[in-house]
Structure formats: C-alpha cells, structure tokens
Amino acid sequence: MAHILDTDIKFLPGIGPKRAELLGKELGIFTFRDMLYFFPFRYIDRSKVYTIRELQPTMAYIQVRGKIVSTSTAGDSPRSKRFTAILQDPTGRIELVFFKGIKWIQEKIKVGQEYVAFGKPSEFNGVINMVHPELNLPTDEILYGGSSMMGVYSSTEKIKNSGIGNKQISKFQLTILEKYLASIPDSLPPYILQKKKLCALQEALKNIHFPTDNSLLARAQLRLKYEELFYLQLGLLKQKSIRMR
Numbered sequence: 635m636a637h638i639l640d641t642d643i644k645f646l647p648g649i650g651p652k653r654a655e656l657l658g659k660e661l662g663i664f665t666f667r668d669m670l671y672f673f674p675f676r677y678i679d680r681s682k683v684y685t686i687r688e689l690q691p692t693m694a695y696i697q698v699r700g701k702i703v704s705t706s707t708a709g710d711s712p713r714s715k716r717f718t719a720i721l722q723d724p725t726g727r728i729e730l731v732f733f734k735g736i737k738w739i740q741e742k743i744k745v746g747q748e749y750v751a752f753g754k755p756s757e758f759n760g761v762i763n764m765v766h767p768e769l770n771l772p773t774d775e776i777l778y779g780g781s782s783m784m785g786v787y788s789s790t791e792k793i794k795n796s797g798i799g800n801k802q803i804s805k806f807q808l809t810i811l812e813k814y815l816a817s818i819p820d821s822l823p824p825y826i827l828q829k830k831k832l833c834a835l836q837e838a839l840k841n842i843h844f845p846t847d848n849s850l851l852a853r854a855q856l857r858l859k860y861e862e863l864f865y866l867q868l869g870l871l872k873q874k875s876i877r878m879r
Contacts, residue, residue, distance in 0.1 A: 674785025
C-alpha cells in the first residue's frame with residue numbers, strides 16, 4: 635500500500651499541475667517525499683534584527699524592522715518601472731526597491747504598517763537599499779516553523795519566476811511536516827539508533843528543515859547521512875551476494 639508521502643506533488647496546497655510540472659523538470663520533485671527530502675544546502679541565522687544605522691553594503695542577508703513611511707513608483711516602460719518603499723526605524727531609513735511583481739507588492743505594502751524586511755543590503759548613489767527583500771509582519775509567528783535558522787534551498791531562474799521562492803518552499807515543507815510527520819515510520823531499528831546514538835527519523839526531518847540551534851541541526855544531519863550510507867552499503871552487499879551466487 636502506497637504511503638501518503640508518495641502522493642503527487644501537485645496535490646500539495648499552493649502547487650497545482652503547472653507548478654508541479656516545473657518542480658519535476660527543474661528540481662526532480664515529483665512527490666511529497668521528494669519535497670520532504672529536498673534539504674537546504676545552507677542556513678541563515680534570523681535571530682538577530684539589525685538597526686538601519688548598522689547596515690553596510692558588504693553584509694550578507696540580514697533583517698531589519700521598521701515602519702513603511704512612504705511609497706513611490708518610477709519609470710515609464712515595463713523594463714524601467716520600479717516600486718520603492720521607505721522603511722524607517724529609530725536610527726534611520728532604507729529604500730526597499732522592487733522591479734518585479736510591482737502590482738502585487740503595491741497591494742501588500744501599507745504605509746504606516748510595521749514590517750520585518752529580510753534581504754541583502756546594497757548601495758546605490760550613496761544610499762543603502764534592499765532589492766526585492768522578503769517582507770513579513772512582526773506578528774507572523776509561523777514563519778519557518780518558528781525556527782530562528784532559515785534553510786536556503788537550491789533553485790533555478792524558472793522556479794523563481796514561477797513565484798516559488800525560498801519562503802514558499804519553506805511553507806511547503808512546513809505543510810508536509812505538520813500534516814504527515816507523525817505517520818512516517820522510522821527506517822532504522824531501535825537497537826541501531828541506540829547503539830549509534832542517533833535521533834529518530836521524525837526528529838531529523840523536522841530539524842533538517844527548521845532547526846532551532848546548531849546542535850539539533852548537527853544531530854539531524856548525522857542521522858540522515860548515516861541512513862544514506864547504511865542503505866548504500868546494504869545495496870553493495872546485495873550486489874556482492876548476487877555475484878557470489
């Protein structure tokens with residue numbers, strides 16, 4: 635009997651047939667299981683919120699918190715058109731610049747509303763800005779499963795242009811974990827877990843996507859690496875047995 639994780643990825647909320655076809659072609663994701671085993675290749679610590687005065691163009695991805703005080707649109711042609719929002723905190727201001735999805739961004743951003751902006755600082759004409767930052771409300775407690783460490787997933791331009799960014803992939807992972815994690819059986823027997831001091835598979839899958847600290851992430855990585863090598867070795871032993879016969 636097929637497991638729920640073998641369900642076609644098009645049935646996961648937010649995907650559908652067109653996105654499912656793209657995920658299969660671009661990332662090899664065809665089922666819920668493929669998505670769940672699509673692990674981040676690095677992680678970003680989102681526990682720190684910087685002040686705008688602290689920002690430098692040499693920084694990597696960071697987050698700031700402030701209030702939108704004004705917005706504007708510039709450019710006549712579709713290629714030159716851009717939408718700019720000014721985010722302000724007690725230490726200064728920063729420009730948030732958007733060149734794509736302007737209509738959607740205009741509807742989302744409200745002047746006077748407070749947001750947490752996540753992105754990479756850059757500099758243009760001596761002014762610090764963020765191009766296409768991720769914006770969330772400070773009260774959004776479900777982001778990244780409540781984890782302070784954000785997983786970064788491999789992607790392609792076609793995937794990004796379809797509207798599936800890192801935030802969306804994280805939400806897909808969270809949906810699968812919340813609905814089906816409890817039904818996933820462990821693939822290793824208890825005596826091996828105990829002997830090798832490995833965490834359970836459910837714990838590993840949760841913490842590989844949404845770790846709350848580096849120690850839990852390390853435990854998850856160790857468990858999943860061990861399992862991969864364990865079954866690789868079993869496969870080699872099976873081939874050896876076939877050759878011997």
